[in-house]
Amino acid sequence: VREKNWWRGAVIYQVYPRSYQDSNGDGVGDLLGIVHRLPYIASLGVDAVWISPFFASPMKDFGYDVSDYRDVDPMFGSLADFDAVIETAHSYGLKVLIDLVLSHTSDQHPWFVESRSSRDNPRANWYVWAEAKPDGTPPNNWLSIFGGPAWQWDTERQQYYMHNFLTSQPDLNFHEPQVQAALLDIAEFWLERGVDGFRLDTINYYTHDALLRDNPPLAPEARRAKTAPAVNPYTWQDHVYDKSRPENLVFLRKLRAVMEPYNAAAVGEVGDDQRDLEIVGEYTSGDDMIHMCYAFDLLSGSTPSPDYVRDVMEEVVRVAASGWVCWAYSNHDVMRHISRWALGQAGARAFTTLMMCLRGSTCIYQGEELGLPEADLAFEDLQDPYGIQFWPEFKGRDGCRTPMVWDREHHHGGFSDAGRTWLPVSQEHLPLSVAQSEQDPGALIHHYRRAIAFRHAHSALKTGEISRLSVAGTCLSFTRKDDREELFCAFNLSDEPATIAAPEGPWHTVGSELNSASPMADGKLHLGPWQPCIMQRE
Numbered sequence: 001v002r003e004k005n006w007w008r009g010a011v012i013y014q015v016y017p018r019s020y021q022d023s024n025g026d027g028v029g030d031l032l033g034i035v036h037r038l039p040y041i042a043s044l045g046v047d048a049v050w051i052s053p054f055f056a057s058p059m060k061d062f063g064y065d066v067s068d069y070r071d072v073d074p075m076f077g078s079l080a081d082f083d084a085v086i087e088t089a090h091s092y093g094l095k096v097l098i099d100l101v102l103s104h105t106s107d108q109h110p111w112f113v114e115s116r117s118s119r120d121n122p123r124a125n126w127y128v129w130a131e132a133k134p135d136g137t138p139p140n141n142w143l144s145i146f147g148g149p150a151w152q153w154d155t156e157r158q159q160y161y162m163h164n165f166l167t168s169q170p171d172l173n174f175h176e177p178q179v180q181a182a183l184l185d186i187a188e189f190w191l192e193r194g195v196d197g198f199r200l201d202t203i204n205y206y207t208h209d210a211l212l213r214d215n216p217p218l219a220p221e222a223r224r225a226k227t228a229p230a231v232n233p234y235t236w237q238d239h240v241y242d243k244s245r246p247e248n249l250v251f252l253r254k255l256r257a258v259m260e261p262y263n264a265a266a267v268g269e270v271g272d273d274q275r276d277l278e279i280v281g282e283y284t285s286g287d288d289m290i291h292m293c294y295a296f297d298l299l300s301g302s303t304p305s306p307d308y309v310r311d312v313m314e315e316v317v318r319v320a321a322s323g324w325v326c327w328a329y330s331n332h333d334v335m336r337h338i339s340r341w342a343l344g345q346a347g348a349r350a351f352t353t354l355m356m357c358l359r360g361s362t363c364i365y366q367g368e369e370l371g372l373p374e375a376d377l378a379f380e381d382l383q384d385p386y387g388i389q390f391w392p393e394f395k396g397r398d399g400c401r402t403p404m405v406w407d408r409e410h411h412h413g414g415f416s417d418a419g420r421t422w423l424p425v426s427q428e429h430l431p432l433s434v435a436q437s438e439q440d441p442g443a444l445i446h447h448y449r450r451a452i453a454f455r456h457a458h459s460a461l462k463t464g465e466i467s468r469l470s471v472a473g474t475c476l477s478f479t480r481k482d483d484r485e486e487l488f489c490a491f492n493l494s495d496e497p498a499t500i501a502a503p504e505g506p507w508h509t510v511g512s513e514l515n516s517a518s519p520m521a522d523g524k525l526h527l528g529p530w531q532p533c534i535m536q537r538e
């Protein structure tokens with residue numbers, strides 16, 4: 001039986017199955033490879049593992065284009081292998097979240113094959129079909145994130161269909177009740193198979209404006225795209241009609257109801273919206289809504305300054321106070337944060353400690369615990385269509401998707417026995433491999449373990465409120481408090497030493513294993529470069 005609120009404050013480890021561990025020598029990772037590495041994942045002390053899509057797929061978007069939601073792609077194994085993932089994970093006390101991509105399917109999905117075959121078949125209304133304008137151009141100005149219009153002319157049906165992502169990823173029509181019912185059935189299928197919940201892909205894209213109104217342009221100064229690169233014209237529109245529609249709430253409520261008897265948890269991805277935290281608030285507030293949402297505020301942009309982190313956390317308090325955010329610094333879509341923020345070891349450690357002290361749940365992306373930088377790939381190596389489209393201004397998502405490095409002494413760093421792997425193993429990553437890191441007491445992985453354990457040892461960090469957010473020079477501080485304890489957390493986010501006032505009252509330093517500073521006799525906190533100070537009220 002699952003504890004009802006296990007997901008609050010949980011640490012979730014994201015596995016990108018193509019690149020975790022290859023068990024059959026074809027150069028691509030698979031489910032049995034994950035089974036083999038679950039003891040390692042458990043050793044990090046995380047609560048759950050989120051596995052990116054492993055469903056049957058033509059792999060145009062590497063599994064985010066599903067052609068059968070109820071089967072495993074042969075490249076990744078079989079349903080029996082998936083059962084082994086669940087069983088092994090559970091035996092180590094790990095929850096399993098799978099990645100449901102419900103907003104769109106592959107164009108090879110039988111639903112789409114049928115839907116495009118005529119205008120009056122039983123699934124004719126399952127996708128978003130529309131007439132051309134009289135001059136033959138698309139029905140409106142909506143754009144695909146991956147480049148070009150969001151509309152593709154279909155020669156079979158002689159109509160346009162909508163796709164937010166690739167042309168091979170047609171959007172399902174959530175205005176059609178049968179579509180919603182079919183998707184809820186799929187969720188139930190996996191819950192029955194034993195999953196502990198879902199990472200829900202692109203939940204704010206589910207529904208579109210039924211009147212197909214044009215998106216208004218966005219003023220240049222308002223272009224604060226959170227994930228799409230600036231070179232992408234997608235960032236020039238205000239996406240009020242093609243996504244983040246109020247109707248999404250209705251479907252999310254139904255999904256929650258399906259999950260409820262299983263005590264399962266969902267983390268929904270709210271992608272690329274100017275007001276993403278507000279949407280997170282709408283989607284996660286109340287017991288009938290989904291549990292948490294993944295926000296992009298720490299997943300993009302340059303090194304977060306203390307002011308930026310304070311502003312984001314204050315915005316959460318303002319617009320999503322009764323909701324629940326799931327934070328991440330890295331994932332399979334963005335540049336690895338060590339490179340994006342140009343962090344050294346000390347900086348990486350500081351941001352890890354900070355993450356474990358933030359209010360919310362948290363996702364760690366495979367290899368982040370090793371401090372892997374973004375891999376540098378040649379154009380010839382690229383696999384991601386998004387990168388190929390916008391190269392060289394935007395290099396795409398392959399640099400964060402190269403294979404995991406297990407042991408530099410082994411072929412392909414221990415990832416695979418194949419002659420060639422789907423993306424090359426980064427040579428720069430080899431010295432940081434798991435085996436090498438385990439033997440190096442100064443390696444980042446040990447800090448991840450300590451910081452995760454620290455969070456688990458403090459109920460205030462998992463579920464407590466956050467308050468008194470403040471910035472002094474290069475230092476950010478706040479308190480976390482529940483009915484058991486109150487913690488003061490301060491972080492010097494810079495490579496220069498800094499001094500701040502210690503909080504008033506009887507406090508003692510905790511977290512010496514995280515290099516937490518102690519107050520000096522003068523009542524001040526002298527923080528070394530990147531040093532935190534965490535204190536507990538007596």
Ligand code: TEU
Nearest residue numbers: 061064145165201202227228271272333
């Ligand atoms: O990503 C959604 C999303 O917001 C992306 O557009 C994101 O902006 C882009 O990948 C930024 O680099 C999800 C998945 O995480 C991604 O891998 C898929 O390609 C996408 O949905 C379509 O399913």
